Amino acid sequence: KSSAASDVYKRQALFSLLVVSCYSTPDGVMSSLSQAEKIMESRPDSAMAILQHIPTPETLHGKAQADYSLLMTQAMDKNYIKPESDSLISIAVGYYGSLDDQWVAKGKSFFYYGRVMKELNRPEDAMRYYLKAKSIFDVSKEYKMLGLISDEIGTLNWNQDIVDEVLSNYLEALKYYGLAKDTLSMSYALRSIGRYYLSVHA
Numbered sequence: 001k002s003s004a005a006s007d008v009y010k011r012q013a014l015f016s017l018l019v020v021s022c023y024s025t026p027d028g029v030m031s032s033l034s035q036a037e038k039i040m041e042s043r044p045d046s047a048m049a050i051l052q053h054i055p056t057p058e059t060l061h062g063k064a065q066a067d068y069s070l071l072m073t074q075a076m077d078k079n080y081i082k083p084e085s086d087s088l089i090s091i092a093v094g095y096y097g098s099l100d101d102q103w104v105a106k107g108k109s110f111f112y113y114g115r116v117m118k119e120l121n122r123p124e125d126a127m128r129y130y131l132k133a134k135s136i137f138d139v140s141k142e143y144k145m146l147g148l149i150s151d152e153i154g155t156l157n158w159n160q161d162i163v164d165e166v167l168s169n170y171l172e173a174l175k176y177y178g179l180a181k182d183t184l185s186m187s188y189a190l191r192s193i194g195r196y197y198l199s200v201h202a
Helices: 002-023 025-040 043-053 061-076 088-095 098-119 123-137 144-158 166-179 183-200
Strands: none
Touching: 002 123, 002 144, 025 043, 025 061, 043 061, 061 098, 098 123, 098 144, 123 144, 144 166, 144 183, 166 183
């Protein structure tokens, strides 16, 4: 009986080890995700290279899978790679969409879902997710994200000929970029404002 009990215990221990190995994420992958996130704004090409070297990303799960999906979508967006579908960013939205305690990742997931929808020529869906992201960041000091969202809403309104709101969107973007001390983005917002005035008064 003792031998039989020992065999059962060993099998249970082996099963538990297999379960843990299947559902845990290697430290190297977590380190790569963290490093890609840190340099995403300053070196998006390097961030993408890091993400591309993560082995078998399709086997990731949970938070690691959601973070990979969000970061890869960001990297593609910043490297001007047009998405073919929303399948990648949908993973991040599905994971973070109901997690209010992870509101930054949730807001970014919504924003980049909007970006993907815009690239896929689905402006109504894009606007819906931009507004979702804005409602999350509105009471925060995430000024760069608020600037990006206002900028995107302005461009979307411009493309949809909703010109009455375009100027206020771009001015809002300029304000947030100023608060973020992002002079490069401020210059882009000023350029958009200038184009608006040239178009209206042409």
